[in-house]
Amino acid sequence: MSIDTSPNLMTESASTQPPEDAATLEIKQKMLSNFSVFDHENTKTVDVSEVRAIVASLELYPTQTELHDLITEMEEEEPTGYIRYDRFEPVVFKAVAEKRYSPASEEILLKAFETLDRDNRGYLTPEDIEAYFTEGEDSFSKEELDEFLHSAIDPNTGNINYRDFVQSMLEQDSN
Numbered sequence: 728m729s730i731d732t733s734p735n736l737m738t739e740s741a742s743t744q745p746p747e748d749a750a751t752l753e754i755k756q757k758m759l760s761n762f763s764v765f766d767h768e769n770t771k772t773v774d775v776s777e778v779r780a781i782v783a784s785l786e787l788y789p790t791q792t793e794l795h796d797l798i799t800e801m802e803e804e805e806p807t808g809y810i811r812y813d814r815f816e817p818v819v820f821k822a823v824a825e826k827r828y829s830p831a832s833e834e835i836l837l838k839a840f841e842t843l844d845r846d847n848r849g850y851l852t853p854e855d856i857e858a859y860f861t862e863g864e865d866s867f868s869k870e871e872l873d874e875f876l877h878s879a880i881d882p883n884t885g886n887i888n889y890r891d892f893v894q895s896m897l898e899q900d901s902n
Contacts, residue, residue, distance in 0.1 A: 775798055778797070801818050837890065
């Protein structure tokens with residue numbers, strides 16, 4: 728058995744591993760590709776703050792608590808603030824394979840927005856969203872809130888027409 732002992736990634740050679748099916752290889756390639764977008768130094772490491780964006784790009788949407796648990800699994804015994812790919816891959820691959828953290832259905836998303844829309848207007852203001860999404864255990868960071876608002880606000884009205892927004896999210900996921 729040969730082992731790649733480079734500091735960036737330790738893996739057993741393919742000759743000792745059972746062959747992987749095409750679907751597994753495709754998932755792992757997508758994981759590596761998406762991880763690499765955030766690996767600015769090409770060291771097979773990313774800042775821990777980037778993990779949420781990477782897993783979301785893989786269509787995994789854990790809560791803040793679930794994300795914390797995933798990161799804890801990925802981190803070194805002494806956390807460095809960075810996640811190595813060789814620690815990221817098995818944890819995230821398992822979540823993908825088990826279909827954990829799947830996105831909510833259209834019905835659930837609409838119900839959630841309708842619950843926040845107490846006046847039944849069919850839209851929420853950016854101020855509504857900021858108030859709701861920055862409170863509680865699973866609150867958005869400033870960056871996440873800004874990203875959400877940028878993608879959700881209707882430029883013509885300055886509000887979030889949540890029916891249109893949910894529809895556009897579902898169309899993006901199906902592509």
